[in-house]
Amino acid sequence: MKQAIERRKFIAAAAAATTASAAPAEIAAIDGGTPVRATPLKAGYWGTQYYDEKERAEVLDVLEAKSPFRWYGTQTPTKVLQFEKEFAARMQTKFALAVSSGTGALQCAMAAFEIGPGDEVILPAWTWHSCFNAVILAGALPVCAEIDDSFNIDPDSIERLITPHTKLIMAVHLQGNPCNMDRILAIASKHKIRVLEDCAQSAGASYRGKPLGSLGDIGIYSLQLNKTISAGEGGVVVTNDPALFERAARFHDLGGFRAPHQQVVGGAKLDWLFGANFRMNEFSGGVMLAQVRKLDRIVAAVRGNARLLYEGIRDLPNLKLRLLPDPQGELGSGVFLDFGNKSRCDRFLAAMKAENIPASKPGGSVILPTLPHIMAKKTIHPNWPSFHSERGKAIRYGPDTCPKTIDILGRYGGVLMDPKFLRQDLDDIVKAIRKVYPSA
């Protein structure tokens, strides 16, 4: 009720601002007018802004027990295991494996899926290095698909890239926005291909009411500083499949499968495998235990702020927002507008900066096929298997392989959200957008 009144007040204020600006048009700061804010507004790191006595108590527990290793110590360690239990419950999956980074989580997922030489993995052309690197580290071939106006992988592009060697689709939910999972899951099931959801940038978001990470065969998350909840570094792998969990857990711990994890799945089914060490330590486990209990609070705050911003600009002429496959489920990490072309978008970004409201192009990812080391097909060793298959030899990367991706990322600009933005901050963002939004 209180929220509804607040919302009405906010819309009224935004409307008043429009009327005011419609009379004598306010001079934009970029043209010498007074900026909306005296000092720049800054979005912060979400999870760490919520650190309080809860995280402190968890870390102190580990220090005082002198028990920082997840499997044994002077006292029975509990933090990482408890975090896994609560994270799995929150994501509505049967199993969760805490690891040392999102990149490590991707590598565990590759091992769980038994991705290797000769296999092809379809991933979006616009995503983080880790996705491409995990495929290379597995010895497989990364095949880049175009994105669509959601900034996520375009289902039509996936269909065109499938071959008999395609083993996995990476559905990367970027900047808080769920992929079109209905289409991706339908394509995967038609071609009998597995789906990995990379939720590194979208922990806490959902698709049609289901937490991201729970829809595909495996979901992964990052707990690095820029993410919804954080211990500085860390990652999680989730799945409902006990066999995938066992393979991921073994890969993360040199190939072994410890008793507490055996208990979770009801016993080991495999022998010793090869693996690396991606274990999480108890300090991180403790911090993450406190953080996962705050996830819903953080998500509600950032989503609420993004919705207020949408409300405040909804009536702008010819407004085209980023495509949201599930507007209810997105995190609201940023509110992005399509300016039709790069130069208009750049003018908007510069004008917003002058108002002391930083606005940016979509971020947090790279256009993989345009990176020189990728165009040069560099790997770890000259005989690395990734580019030795027929298709690996033939594949080309480069800007001409992802023109749609480059075009989309050039014409969108927007404002990043923060769960701790105050009402005044949101008023200022709305005011600035309305002031400089190009009407032509």
Ligand SMILES: Cc1ncc(COP(=O)(O)O)c(C=O)c1O
């Ligand atoms: C889409 C995506 N996947 C994976 C990762 C890797 O996570 P980490 O930095 O924890 O290794 C990131 C990190 O930003 C990411 O954005």
